[in-house]
Amino acid sequence: MELGMVGLGRMGANMAERLVGHGHHVVGFDPGERARDAASSRRIVTAPSLVELVAQLLPQRVLWLMVPAGEAVDSTLAELLPLLSEGDVLIDGGNSNYKDTMRRAAMLAGHGIHYLDCGTSGGIWGLKEGYSLMIGGDEAVVERLRPLFAALAPDPDSGWGRVGPSGAGHFTKMVHNGIEYGMMQAYAEGFAIMQRKSEFALDLHQVAQIWRHGSVVRSWLLDITANAIEHNPRLEGVAPFVADSGEGRWTVAEAIDLDVSAPVITLSLLERLRSRESDSYADKLLAAMRNEFGGHAVKRSE
Template sequence: MNIAMIGLGKMGGNMARRLSRGGATVFGFDVSADTRSQLAQEEANFKAFASVPELIAALPTPRVVWLMLPSGAISEAAFDEMKTLLAPGDLIIDGANAMYKDSQRHGAELAAMNIKFVDAGVSGGVWGLQNGYCLMFGGEKDAAAIAEPFMKILAPGADRGWTHTGPAGSGHYTKMLHNGIEYGMMQAFAEGFAMLKAKEEFDLDVAAISETWRHSSVVRSWLLDLIADTLQQDTELADLNAFVPDSGEGRWSVLESVELGIPAPVMSSALYARFASRGNDDYAMKLLSMMRNAFGGHAVSKK
């Protein structure tokens, strides 16, 4: 089993490790020479290459190439390069958190060249090497069949944690909504623990509560496990800024809800809370304060 992994960052590097330890021979490239050489030293089944053309030339045919790159311009450039290097019958797997409509476009463009395509949503984060990855992937049945053995290695088990979701685009669509749900779950936990911490009269031990909830409660989950582990070390989180980025999937989920006419107030609220964390509501809050003062004479707080 031979596969190329292009992009060996936090996700791609560990996926390459898991694949190589699972019996696949991994042909790897990353813009960082140090990253490439480190993996080559660690993994017997990993072969590092200094350039993408060199890698593609060495990869046995029919080629399977997994792109694990940031979505957007970097991925688009990689697709353009792949079109000049690959041949009919080869397969591209896109593991980026890409917009599903882009994946539908990529699938159609590659099909016209007789190059197979799979869009793979990958969940598991930095823990995937140890625990396995949850994989949801789209593409034609023949393309999915080629990808399946690699999915079984990456997944928690050959019989679980992966599914072929349907045609091209469906994998990234499913991952988009997975992340939208994740936004809502994270926001609910964050709000709940903030209220526990704020109830000073009870002097609640939030670390102990989080640990208790991990066992047999309705809200037990991996997110709660991560919260409990963090709070055991630091309940104040004083060194952290209240700034939460969003990578795009949450935005796309909310936009999709509008297009479908499906209410998604939890996802929308969680996304807006992230916007607010960056100071993007400061002017609105100032206007709210001004309005309360203007119509009711309520006091305003000034710097």
């Protein structure tokens, strides 16, 4: 099957390479020349512009977008729309907000263009292990593109599926990432407790390795946690700053809108925000309060 890949960053290029390895013809485009050159070295045919990318694909075309969520998706769609024909398919494999996806799908449907949203999980390991794909959109179009999804998934018949209409794929991936926040936070807190118990001198990598086999908390996240600790036990050079790419915030907002209690996901998001406060006014004020009401000592900054 023939596919155009728009966006040849690390994940987009990995997905393209996996498809090529399964016998699919992929033509890729990225605005960065270095990204295009790197993709070319991986047997991926590249085009220097979106115009030339579309020209190299036969109708009914299939284009997979791996670009950052938000304005980048809208601007890419605006550039692509005049180049496409009725019956073409666009797949957004990034982490777009599902509400934006529903809006875009309705707009493109008015031009006779199919729009699928594909929540994609697997990170840098997906090239080797396969990707988990949560797909929203027209069922017949998803079925027609089964060979692509089957090639990207860990197994042709598992790890992927159409989960509902337009928006459902990105909604499901949003919740997936919210859960991921909570799981990561729990692991981080647990290992921090063990690291602080200095009299036991625990080998945290050993503990992680034990838990990876047979334990009820075993998971892929624990696997990569064990790798991180093995390579850098004291986490030297790693700043205590945890970014978030939006999905956790959207999950918390959705939980509030739906009157669903989600304290673990919410607190894990707040902990990420807290990690960025190098000079916390709130913490200073708490210390000052304790001094005012109880005369507790205040540690002075240097």
